[in-house]
Amino acid sequence: MLALILGLVLFLGIHSTRLFAADWRVAQIDRRGLLAWKGFYAVISLVGLLLIIWGYGQARLSPTWLWLSPMWTRHLAALLTVPAFILLAATYIPGTHIKARVGHPMLLGVKFWAIAHLIANGTLADLLLFGGFLAWAVALYVVLRRRDRLAGVSYPAVGFSRDLIAIVVGLVAWVVFAMWLHGALIGVRPFGG
Incomplete structure (x- = not known):
């Protein structure tokens, strides 16, 4: 269940940065560049999605x-x-x-x-x-x-x-x-x- 929760936090969190952490997002782009930000965004999204898939699959094995x-x-x-x-x-x-x-x-x-x-x-x-x-x-x-x-x-x-x-x-x-x-x-x- 922890993997599912962590995946949701990562995936939904990174997809919310433009709205809920706009200043931090701009600072990251200014400091590292747009391409680096997009790479970071993609990696966090992918890790989050994989954790969601794996965590949900594991939770289905012994459902509450x-x-x-x-x-x-x-x-x-x-x-x-x-x-x-x-x-x-x-x-x-x-x-x-x-x-x-x-x-x-x-x-x-x-x-x-x-x-x-x-x-x-x-x-x-x-x-x-x-x-x-x-x-x-x-x-x-x-x-x-x-x-x-x-x-x-x-x-x-x-x-x-x-x-x-x-x-x-x-x-x-x-x-x-x-x-x-x-x-x-x-x-x-x-x-x-």
């Missing part, structure tokens, strides 16, 4: 159950991850109305993903992993939206065709992940089998 979710929550979780994938796609497709409306679709997608998994999973490791990502995404979303409003930042929409592309890409990615990759990578098949 906090609650037992009914079987139907797995179907609800699968349904809630559909908008998560669409929002993720909208993050990388410029000019969508989705991004124009929500500002930071990836963070909203992380919220959908985390809530879906909290509904369907009831171990302490699940609460730490998905609850940690949910808390991080909520806090970051609030800070970024406030910063955007204060700076007058907007994300212009080009046309509905971009939204259609984001929806199709998100749905295809969801199908591929739900039907094949989730089982292969995570060891759990959302639709049985």
Whole structure:
């Protein structure tokens, strides 16, 4: 469990420096250079991610159950991850109305993903992993939206065709992940089998 917690602290912490430790980040870039900062950021992110994966995998071997979710929550979780994938796609497709409306679709997608998994999973490791990502995404979303409003930042929409592309890409990615990759990578098949 310690590896999972340490991984979350490293991964979510380094992904929060621009917002919650901006002066320290700037000082590091000034002292070491942008390329060195990006290297440091990448290494800490990777170490954090690997610790999360390893720690969560270890915790699943002897789970501490906090609650037992009914079987139907797995179907609800699968349904809630559909908008998560669409929002993720909208993050990388410029000019969508989705991004124009929500500002930071990836963070909203992380919220959908985390809530879906909290509904369907009831171990302490699940609460730490998905609850940690949910808390991080909520806090970051609030800070970024406030910063955007204060700076007058907007994300212009080009046309509905971009939204259609984001929806199709998100749905295809969801199908591929739900039907094949989730089982292969995570060891759990959302639709049985």
